[in-house]
Amino acid sequence: MxxxxxxxxxxxxxxxxxxxxxxxxxxxxxxxxxxxxxxxxxxxxxxxxxxxxxxxxxxxxxxxxxxxxxxxxxATDSGTPAAAPTTGETAAKLNEALGGQAVPEDPAVRLEAIRAAIGQLSKEDAALWTAGGKPKTEAIAAVTGWPVTAAERDAATADVGAQ
Incomplete structure (x- = not known):
């Protein structure tokens, strides 16, 4: 590295x-x-x-x-960046844009929330998953209530093998 x-x-x-x-x-x-x-x-x-x-x-x-x-x-081994930290200012703007819904500022808390959201997705619903078997970011965002990037999804699933 x-x-x-x-x-x-x-x-x-x-x-x-x-x-x-x-x-x-x-x-x-x-x-x-x-x-x-x-x-x-x-x-x-x-x-x-x-x-x-x-x-x-x-x-x-x-x-x-x-x-x-x-x-x-x-950058992770897959070549994607790890989840970008959300600064207080960025999170505040995002919270405001989402109508006051809380977006975690701490990257570790954010990743844990993404992991929890992925765990709630139905494995049988093909519409929630990519052809490669990864959860779609839109599906994760529907559970979390805030936008999730592919990099955040990849970082959240990298160490648990959930893809």
Missing amino acids: KELYVRIQQKQGAARFFRCGIEFTKAWKRLEAVDAATAARLEAEQMLEVSETKPAELETHAPNEADPSGASTV
Whole structure:
């Protein structure tokens, strides 16, 4: 596992780009614990600029200013990022958008809620599951009451083998 700094090539016109289930922008994003397969795929992507060392423009800033929220992104063995932490501000906005319904701020609590929601899904209802056997994020969100990303679903099911 290694740490990478990744961003969209500055010459590219795209403002957002997704690879390996991770969103990239023109700003550097620090990825921790990236497995070899994911690192190889990111390094081979022509749209991206990848560095194993902290870029010079980040050296004079806060320790993790590649991600202004102060959180790092951890890629799992499947190449998908672990669940993104929900900051207090983000959770408050999401709670407001959902009509005051509580969205867990703590990533561990959020993942546990996602695991519990997955456990409530009927294995017999094919509409709730992907062709690959994973629970659909929309089905999980219907139980939790707040949006769930594929990365969060994958992180929630990674250590329990529930797919």
